[in-house]
Amino acid sequence: MKLYRFITGPDDSAFCHRVTAALNKGWRLAGPASLTFDPVQGRVICGQPVEKEVDGVDYTPDVKLSDW
Template identity: 60%
Template sequence: MKLYRFLSGPDDSAFCHKVTAALNKGWHLFGSPTYSFNAETKTMMCGQAVVKDVDGKDYEPGIKLSDY
């Protein structure tokens, strides 16, 4: 199965660690990162899509993507 996640958060080291953790679990960057301003919180927000192929498993809507 092919899995897709969109990671997002404030533009800080925690976001970078979130993406780094996913990469170290075998996820791969998909597309370009996004960057936008949240006017309500007055902070910059980041986003990055990641994908992963998992052999021998079938997709089910109830799976917890972060377990992979």
């Protein structure tokens, strides 16, 4: 099965650690990061798509992506 996630969060070290943790669990970057500015909260929000191939497992909608 091929899994896809879009990790989002404020542009801070915690966001970078979340992406780094995903990469260390075998996820791969699936495109460029994106940034947007939230004028209400006055901060930059990041997004990073990642994907992962898992052999021998069929996809179902109840798959908890953060467990992989």
